[in-house]
Every structure is written in C-alpha cells, then in structure tokens.
Amino acid sequence: MKLSPLRLGALIAFIAIVYFAAAELGLSLASAHTNVTPVWPPTGIAIASLLIFGWRVWPAIFIGALAANLRTHVPIPTACGIAFGNTLEGLLAIFLLNRGGR
Secondary structure (H helix, E strand, O other): OOOOHHHHHHHHHHHHHHHHHHHHHHHOOOOOEOOEOOOOOHHHHHHHHHHHHOHHHHHHHHHHHHHHHHOOOOOHHHHHHHHHHHHHHHHHHHHHHHHHHO
C-alpha cells in the first residue's frame, strides 16, 4: 500500500497516540516504580502496526514510547534508551515473523 507523505505522517501520528494511550494504561498498573509494570500492552500495538503497515511506521513506536517514558520522570537519555528498546522489540518480532515464524 503506497501512501503519500502526508498520509504516512498522519498514520504515524495516529499510531503514536494509540501506542501512548496503551502505554499509559500499562503504566497505570505499575506498583513498585512508575516505569516498571507487569503488563505492557503497547507491544501488541507495535507488532500489529508493523505487521499491517510495514517497517515504515517504526517512528510511531519510538515517538509513542518516548512520550510515555518522559512522563515517568526518568532522565531523557534513559527515556530514549527505553524507547529505542521498545521500538527494537517490535522490529525484531516482525523480522522473525517474516523470516518464517508464521
């Protein structure tokens, strides 16, 4: 599916907002620390988005994860590292699924 740059930007913004909302839900379940939770629903959002729309929506995962982690009052480099890891887990899952895990 070929999207214009404007539509792709809107799609990325939408996915980032949905990811952020799912992250807020997950973080609301945190008990010991504000950014450690036993459940992380955004992983499903990331994998589904990447499966449906392809690799090009990875910035949405990073933006949503960064926004959610900045709200937990961790230092900016730490929030960036966590967002990078959240993005990488979705990309790795898609890579493994596309490699033959279906």
